[in-house]
Amino acid sequence: MTTLFFSEYEAGETGSPLVIFGAGGLGREVLLLLRQLNARHPTWDVRGFYDDQPPTTPTVAGLPYLGTAADLNATAEPLAVAVAVGSSASRAAVVGCLTSDKLTFPTLVHPQVEPDADQRITLGEGCIVQQGCLLTCDISLGRFVLLNLGCTVGHDAELADFCSLMPHANVSGAVRLGAGCYLGTNATVIQGVTVGAGSTVGAGAVVVRDLPAGVTAVGVPARAINSEL
Structure with missing residues (x-):
């Protein structure tokens, strides 16, 4: 398991390709989070959305729908994946299906939730921490934990x-x-x-x-x- 201490928190490489799994409302909110992160430090080249239930339109928030979990597993290039699925059980099921060794799952923390070494917070891979969250000290978040707004x-x-x-x-x-x-x-x-x-x-x-x-x-x-x- 990838564990990140807030004291070790840093942005990824500029232009890293990333896709969002989950083309619904939470997916669009995660896209907003990624754009807010990029405004602070250009990091993610967001390519589009995957979902096993195709959206009703070919694009979502201006980005293309790219296919299902099977299509994502077939990728030939390394891709970061943000899993934007609100249900705990459904999110675990999606992660269990994404088995390609080309896929990684970054931890995404809103830029206003400032990392601070004194907080002594650890986060597993795939965590998403949205705008307005407040975390104090000596906290442990496992893999793929979702903290929604506030x-x-x-x-x-x-x-x-x-x-x-x-x-x-x-x-x-x-x-x-x-x-x-x-x-x-x-x-x-x-x-x-x-x-x-x-x-x-x-x-x-x-x-x-x-x-x-x-x-x-x-x-x-x-x-x-x-x-x-």
């Missing part, structure tokens, strides 16, 4: 692979999110709570006690609606 992550938090935080989700200090957790818009997990792998926290819910794996929890305080909790 999320907060507190001290000593650990977010395992393929976690997804939707806009303005809040993770307090010392929280543990298992692999593939999904936090809806404005969801909150309070200090020291653990959420098991594959669980979903509904929009606006507040998690005040540990949740097991594989449940969906809603409300304030959050209660699992598909278990006996």
Whole structure:
């Protein structure tokens, strides 16, 4: 696994070819992120979009639709890939299908989320951190973690692979999110709570006690609606 410390964060080479997998709304938001990164430091030559569900038009936000995951695996040139898929499970499935050794998965962090050595933050490959996010210190993000607009992550938090935080989700200090957790818009997990792998926290819910794996929890305080909790 590629792990990046914020103290080691630096832009890639100028003109590096990159494609976006996911031709929907999140894909267009990731394209905006890439353009914002390029405005700060010209890095990415964004070639277009791949998706197993072709868009209704031949172009998306002015860039061409290039094909499916199978087409992407057949590339003859090295390509960086940003996986713009919001669902944790679907994102993991896409990454599992992208097996070509020509493909790499850069970590993309909005330029306003300034890297700072004193934060002691690690990020796995393929992470996407969008505009307005706030991360404090001693935080670990696994592979392909998505922090959508305006999320907060507190001290000593650990977010395992393929976690997804939707806009303005809040993770307090010392929280543990298992692999593939999904936090809806404005969801909150309070200090020291653990959420098991594959669980979903509904929009606006507040998690005040540990949740097991594989449940969906809603409300304030959050209660699992598909278990006996």
